[in-house]
Every structure is written in structure tokens, then in C-alpha cells.
Amino acid sequence: MRSGLVAIGALEAARPRKGEAALATAAASGVGHLAVQLARVRGAGRVVGAVSDAGKAGFVRSSGSTTWSSTGRGAGGEPVDYVLDAVGGDMLSPALASLTPGGRLVAYSSGGRTIQAYDLLIGAKSVIGFQMARIARGEPELYERWRRELWELFEEGAVKPAVHGEFALEEAARAHAAIESRGNRGKVVLHP
Ligand SMILES: NC(=O)c1ccc[n+]([C@@H]2O[C@H](COP(=O)([O-])OP(=O)(O)OC[C@H]3O[C@@H](n4cnc5c(N)ncnc54)[C@H](OP(=O)(O)O)[C@@H]3O)[C@@H](O)[C@H]2O)c1
Incomplete structure (x- = not known):
């Protein structure tokens, strides 16, 4: 998001x-x-x-x-x-x-x-x-409008976020390596 x-x-x-x-x-x-x-x-x-x-x-x-x-x-x-x-x-x-x-x-x-x-x-x-x-600090209404629009686009499938890889917090070094290699296609997700 x-x-x-x-x-x-x-x-x-x-x-x-x-x-x-x-x-x-x-x-x-x-x-x-x-x-x-x-x-x-x-x-x-x-x-x-x-x-x-x-x-x-x-x-x-x-x-x-x-x-x-x-x-x-x-x-x-x-x-x-x-x-x-x-x-x-x-x-x-x-x-x-x-x-x-x-x-x-x-x-x-x-x-x-x-x-x-x-x-x-x-x-x-x-x-x-x-x-x-x-924007997040100073224009909360605009932030909220964008957030809602994005959810709708995700739900409709009009915009599809790509997840390159998901990592547990203990694997943070691997997550960083994936980003530093500049090879990621989409988002690298780190789970707390
Ligand atoms: N303004 C804001 O509020 C805001 C908020 C969040 C993030 N950002 C910025 O948005 C940009 C993208 O963030 P992200 O999380 O989507 O990035 P990301 O997934 O980590 O991808 C960064 C990509 O930038 C390209 N790149 C080109 N030159 C580079 C260089 N010298 N060093 C490293 N990467 C280079 C690489 O792709 P290629 O090798 O294919 O070019 C790399 O994979 C970043 O600059 C980040 O700081 C801005």
C-alpha cells in the first residue's frame, strides 16, 4: 500500500x-x-x-x-x-x-x-x-482519498502489486541483499 x-x-x-x-x-x-x-x-x-x-x-x-x-x-x-x-x-x-x-x-x-x-x-x-x-503529515484527507482509490484498484484487479519475495525478520540480511542486487521485480516484503 x-x-x-x-x-x-x-x-x-x-x-x-x-x-x-x-x-x-x-x-x-x-x-x-x-x-x-x-x-x-x-x-x-x-x-x-x-x-x-x-x-x-x-x-x-x-x-x-x-x-x-x-x-x-x-x-x-x-x-x-x-x-x-x-x-x-x-x-x-x-x-x-x-x-x-x-x-x-x-x-x-x-x-x-x-x-x-x-x-x-x-x-x-x-x-x-x-x-x-x-502528505501523510499535512494532508490527511488527500492521503485517505489516495488510499481508498488504491484499495478499489487492487480489488478490481486494475492494479496488481507484485511481491518479489517475502522474508521473516530474522532473514533481514537476505531481504537487503535482494534489494541491493537491484534484481527485485516488485516489492520485497519483510515480516515483523
Ligand atoms: N518521495 C517519497 O516519498 C518516497 C517514498 C518511498 C520511496 N521513495 C523512493 O522511491 C524510489 C524507489 O523505491 P523502491 O522501494 O521502489 O525501490 P526498490 O524496489 O529498492 O528499487 C530500486 C531500483 O532503483 C534502480 N536504480 C537505479 N539506479 C540505482 C542506483 N544507483 N542504486 C540503486 N538502485 C538504482 C534499480 O533498478 P534498475 O537497476 O532496474 O534501474 C533498483 O532495483 C527510491 O529512490 C526511494 O527512495 C520515495
Whole structure:
């Protein structure tokens, strides 16, 4: 649920319009695979999922992305209207470059890195930060609306969270190893 809330919040921050093209980075991650699905459910025309490993392409496609990219650019050089960026760091520049004029990048990662204002001026692009904790603390009604919408989408089967693996608390080191290997497809769950 928590990953879905982050994904829905990042998507709303992008102010998507029906039929727009989207790029989701770390598209196989716990949050990213739900961002791909939610973008489709909310009317995206095309969703590109960026992953670092071709072995994840099938999973990313099964989440509803029309194609995948290993570079963070809209695959095939096709620009996108908005980016949901779960990575930051080295991914920021190619992700910004993939935007159409007037495009929006939602930065919700912990990856950091600096954006040059000039890169935004060219093409009149926007960067929007999103932090779930701020919504949970300061906007409980919005948080509750997103929570309800997600439950409905889960119940209808319109959005399907993927669990990569479940671990008991004593196996926390194995759970961390699964995440650190960057091989997870969906969420890694640790049971208290
Ligand atoms: N803003 C918020 O409120 C909020 C809340 C929760 C989480 N987040 C952020 O959302 C992002 C995704 O979280 P998650 O739990 O879904 O992640 P996750 O399941 O652990 O997946 C992270 C994925 O990021 C990709 N990645 C690309 N560059 C990386 C690098 N240099 N180091 C490590 N991973 C890299 C990897 O996939 P590939 O190798 O396929 O690229 C990796 O599997 C994180 O940045 C997290 O901090 C934000």
C-alpha cells in the first residue's frame, strides 16, 4: 500500500492529461512498477519503463509499459510528456532530455544530484518534488482519498502489486541483499 501511495502521489504531482506519454524510471522497483500501472489506469497513451537490465523488460511490459529503455530516455528517442523519476543521480540528465517542450519531471527519489536551471529554460520544462511523508503529515484527507482509490484498484484487479519475495525478520540480511542486487521485480516484503 505504501509504495502505491508514493506512486499515486508522484503521478498526481505530474498533473497528467489523458493520452500523454510517460516515462517511469526504476520501472521494476517496488514503487516503479505501480507507477507504470497507475499511469496506464489514469489514461497515459504510452508508458516507457526504464530499467538497467534487459532481463526485467518482460516484467516491466507485464506492468503495462508499452516499451522499455535501459537509458532513461524515451525508448527509440520518442520524447515523453512527463517523467516519474525514482532514481535521480545520473538518471536526471537523460530523463530531463527525454521530455517534450513543456514536459514535467517528478523527482521522488533519494538519488540526489543538481539540475541546471538552463536545462529547464530550454523547452520550458518543470521539475516537481514529491515527498509522501509531507502528505501523510499535512494532508490527511488527500492521503485517505489516495488510499481508498488504491484499495478499489487492487480489488478490481486494475492494479496488481507484485511481491518479489517475502522474508521473516530474522532473514533481514537476505531481504537487503535482494534489494541491493537491484534484481527485485516488485516489492520485497519483510515480516515483523
Ligand atoms: N518521495 C517519497 O516519498 C518516497 C517514498 C518511498 C520511496 N521513495 C523512493 O522511491 C524510489 C524507489 O523505491 P523502491 O522501494 O521502489 O525501490 P526498490 O524496489 O529498492 O528499487 C530500486 C531500483 O532503483 C534502480 N536504480 C537505479 N539506479 C540505482 C542506483 N544507483 N542504486 C540503486 N538502485 C538504482 C534499480 O533498478 P534498475 O537497476 O532496474 O534501474 C533498483 O532495483 C527510491 O529512490 C526511494 O527512495 C520515495
